[in-house]
Amino acid sequence: MSKKxxxxxxxxxxxxxxLRLRLxxxxxxxxxxxxxxxxxxxxxxxxxxxxxxxxMLPIMGGLEVLRKIKSxxxxxxxxxxxxxxxxxxxxxxxxxxxxxxxxxxxxxxxAVLIARINALLRRTVSSEEAVDPLMIAGPLKIDMTGYHVxxxxxxxxxxxxxxxxxxxxxxxxxxxxxxxxxxxxxxxDSYVTDRTIDVHLASLRNKLGDARNLIATVRGVxxxxxxx
Ligand code: CA
Numbered sequence: 001m002s003k004k005x006x007x008x009x010x011x012x013x014x015x016x017x018x019l020r021l022r023l024x025x026x027x028x029x030x031x032x033x034x035x036x037x038x039x040x041x042x043x044x045x046x047x048x049x050x051x052x053x054x055x056m057l058p059i060m061g062g063l064e065v066l067r068k069i070k071s072x073x074x075x076x077x078x079x080x081x082x083x084x085x086x087x088x089x090x091x092x093x094x095x096x097x098x099x100x101x102x103x104x105x106x107x108x109x110x111a112v113l114i115a116r117i118n119a120l121l122r123r124t125v126s127s128e129e130a131v132d133p134l135m136i137a138g139p140l141k142i143d144m145t146g147y148h149v150x151x152x153x154x155x156x157x158x159x160x161x162x163x164x165x166x167x168x169x170x171x172x173x174x175x176x177x178x179x180x181x182x183x184x185x186x187x188x189d190s191y192v193t194d195r196t197i198d199v200h201l202a203s204l205r206n207k208l209g210d211a212r213n214l215i216a217t218v219r220g221v222x223x224x225x226x227x228x
Pocket of ligand 1: 010011012054055056057
């Protein structure tokens, strides 16, 4: 992978330095900011390829930084990974809904964070969002044009909602989708409750049988597709 610019917005010196050294070693250009204000300024000036964003920042908090980045046309598509303390689950959910791409909770394993960064960088390179008429995800073949799914070459009988849930999760390639994001993308009705998504998901998992573990529940946040 060619050299990428990674911006770390983190007020804890130890974590910031550890990340900076390690990502430098990975061959990336690393920019650091110890406050939300400085991070936002660097993001606009240098247009990084990925931003690691702490949520608990003094004065301008991480969610505010995220909101501002997403409202700036020049950087709105820059991938953002929230790096935040456990127990901030509701903030993480808000962050994902504001447009963050992924999150990692502290304390984190460096290897996990690097893998998430690389996954995001790959996704940006292959410039997403184009609808793939046939998506292959592990033992599944998802045919968007015919609206059908093969599991190990056997057709699955899914409802339209189940099909779309599976498609959205597989398309997210391992990123977590919150229940609200799934409702918005699949059902499109904000009056639907979280519980509705859980019920559809349970039914989808039943139909997947042995392959049910392809969809993991992320407690307090949502669901994600397990990449094989
Ligand atoms: Ca912090």
